[in-house]
Amino acid sequence: MFGHVPGVGVGTLFEDRQALRAAGVHRPTQAGICGRADVGAESVVLNGGYVDDEDLGDVVVYTGAGGNDRQSGRQIADQTLARTNRALVENIRRGLPVRVVRGARGDHDPPASGYRYDGLYRVADYWAEAGRDGYRIWRFRLERLADDEARPDRVSEQPELFDTGRQPERRDMVVSRIVRDTAVTREVKQLYEFRCQVCGERVETPTGPYAEAAHVTPLGRPHDGPDTLANVLCLCPTHHAAFDLYAFAVADDLGLIGEPGRLRVHPEHPLDLSHLRGHRHRYEAAHDTE
Secondary structure, three states: OOOOOOOOOOOOOEEEEEEEHHHHOOOOOOOOOOEEEEEEEEEEEEEOOOOOOOEEEOEEEEEEEEOOOOOOOOOOOOOOHHHHHHHHHHHHOOOEEEEEEOOOOOOOOOOOEEEEEEEEEEEEEEEEEOOOOOOOEEEEEEEEEEOOOOOOOOOOOOOOOOOOOOOOOOOOOOOOOOOOOHHHHHHHHHHHOOOOOOOOOOOEEEEEEEEEEEEOOOOOOOOOOOOHHEEEEOHHHHHHHHHHOOOEEEOOOOEEEEEEEEEEOOOOOOOOHHHHHHHHHHHHHOOOOO
C-alpha cells in the first residue's frame, strides 16, 4: 500500500516494530526499507541505523540498505543499487510517495520511545558517493509532502490481460509531481521559446506553449545547487524526466551520452559545464550498479 494507511494519522506512536507491522505502516521487523525493486518502496524507518543519514525534518538524505554493521551502524562494504535500494528509485519513476517512520534512536525530533509515523515524503533524487567510512553508499533525498499534496486520489484500475470475469483491483494512490516556477525557470523557457534543448520540440497547449526547467545540480541539501541560468536547462517533460532519472547525460562538448544528439545551447545562456560534470558523475554511478 502506497500513501497513508487508513486509520493511522501522522504522529501516531507505536511501541515496537511488531506494532508497526501489525498496523501495516512498516511491515519488515528489521529492514529499514519496505519495498520491491519492480514495484517501489512503501515505507522507510529512520532509527540511527546508518552513520551517513541526514535528517533535517522536512528533508531527509537517506542512506540506502546494505553493507553496514548492525551494531555500530558503520559501513563495512559497498552498497549496490538493487532490491530495496532499487525500489526507492522506482518511487521516483512512478511518482509514488513513501511513508517515513522515526524511531527513538533517530537524530531529528525522535519519539521518547518506540516509533512514530511522520507522514508522506517524495523521493526527489538519488546518487552514489563515498560515505564517511570510505565505502560506496546510495543516497536518496526525501522531501515531505504538504497536506494538499498528500491527499489520495483515485486512479483507474489496471486492465486485465485476459477477460477472467473478475473485477479488476482498485487501489488508492498518491502521485506527486512538483515543477518549480521561479524567475530563472521562466527566463530559460523564454530564452528557448519553450523548445526542448535536447529534441527541439515545443509542447503546444490550449493556454500556450509548455516546457519544464531542469536544475542540473539539484537545489537543496546536500547538493545545494544554485537557482541560476548557469544551472538550468529548458526541456520537454519527457527529457526532463529522463535527465532527472539519469537516462542520459551531457559531455563537455555538449554531445549526449546515452542517446544520440547534442544539447542545444543559446549564445545568451551562460551554462556552467561544472554542473553538467556533476550530473555526469551521478549518471555514471547510476549505470555502474555493481
